[in-house]
Amino acid sequence: MTKWLLRSMTELSSRKWISSLTGRFAQSAASRPFISRFAKTYGIKIEEAEKPLSQYMTLNEFFTRRLKPGLREIHEGIDSLVSPVDALITGAGPISSGTIVNVKGQDYTIEELLNRSPRTANYMNGYYIVLYLSPTDYHRIHTPVSGRIVEREHVLGRVYPVNDFGLRHMRRVLSRNERLITYMQHSAGETAVVKVGAMNVSSIQYVQPLKPEMVKGEELAYFEFGSTVVLLLEDGTFTPRDNGLLGMKVRMGERLGALQDN
Template identity: 30%
Template sequence: MVPSSVVNILLFLHEADAMATLRSTLARVAQQEDINFLLTNRIPRRLATRFIGWFGRIENPVVRGLSIGLWRLFADLDLSDARKTSFRSLHDLFIRELKPGARLADPDPAVLASPSDAIVGASGTVKAGQVLQVKGMPYSLRDLLGDEQMAVAHEGGAYVTLRLTSAMYHRFHAPHDLRVESVTYISGDTWNVNPIALRRIEQLFCRNERAAICTVLCGTGHRVTLVPVAAILVASIRLRFLGASLDLRQGGARQISCDAGLRKGEEMGWFEHGSTIILFAPAGFRLHDAVREGGTIRAGQPLMHLPSEAAG
């Protein structure tokens, strides 16, 4: 029998007004930078990440109900477009799939679509081998990609940072018809990647676990690199085109050659929670007119315009 105290907690968590009030209070506390940074970074990050990886897969109904209920307090979770609304575990909810047609990719071949749902972060042009994580905080593209030649190839090109929040849909998709040529996996730390941490930790994206996915666009030959960056409670990136069961962490840092063709909008992989994708495109690519820093974008929506000659 489920203890009455647990029943009471579950009933409370399903009271919409109570949840909204408590969530608002917690949000105000979390928005205070010192508290937020302390709670999300000054803890044993890797230990916490391993624990959540284990805890999130527990399928006990009481544990599942409590953990999902508590998560709702911190995140504005919308499941209206989820393929299913009943989940075996917290992890099952994190990596949820969507209803068919929920994220249709823009069909225009002159448009690079967003690979994921995200909040748009820093963007611009790669200059002298550096890009920005936030204003006034540059980082080295070579350090991010782990490859000097790859970094040089993107000099003068465009980039955009896409941050996935914990409540968002966590799968990411091909931004164009393309072929994946290689994946460079780089093991690393699990710093939070929210704006508060980005303003405080130099070279943050270069510290965390990440994978540089090198692709060639079909029909144009342009080389586009996507870099999924893991974070605290999220240190697991799965790539469907390499096999959904492959855990990149198992083999350590390495480069994996491949030749995988993907159609625009086809699923590439997923995070075990939320995190960041940084997309690098050649010179001549530019952000779509509707894309603004701080704005929200959904997978499949226009992200960049290809050069006019490529569109022709």
């Protein structure tokens, strides 16, 4: 009964207009007094922020803050795949015949996650990594590989929460929420960077100008409030690092594994 009630409440609160209202408030000057309280509540390391707290004019500006230069080391290995974000890895493993198995108890199909793109065929037996960003985390998204952007797609959808409750108790959240998908061609094949919106996320934005050729670790996009990134690696192009990925807290630029030609 409790689970049903929580699910029903989440369904009612996961309307795009509610997220839009939240987003508008976060982008307004009225949100400025909440910045320090927000930082304290979530234990955000304000000393890492590019600017002093007093220089952020809105809560959204603080939330999408850049870091001071040099605080995230980008793994330099020519064959390394790096984390595009500061995050907790909540799912990782081989893709089996187009299915991602048991992410918080639920299975997902690549076809659904990628909005039935013809590129689905590239990932039927590849590898997936789910990276969850909490409100505490730095929310800019960087490129996990050096390569060329070959396609982008904006998939409209819902704004269910992508936290532990949402992933466990809401039906296939990752493939029902709004998504911004970037396909990158690199030396070993192709990678899909799937940015998944969440409750109270007003939007997912690409940085501007967005270059067609990008170097590993460059800024790609950012979330306005917390969400999730799903990395998909083409069949036969990726080996995860030896100490495993699932349950690891990682920082942007940290090595996740090795790319190889398929």
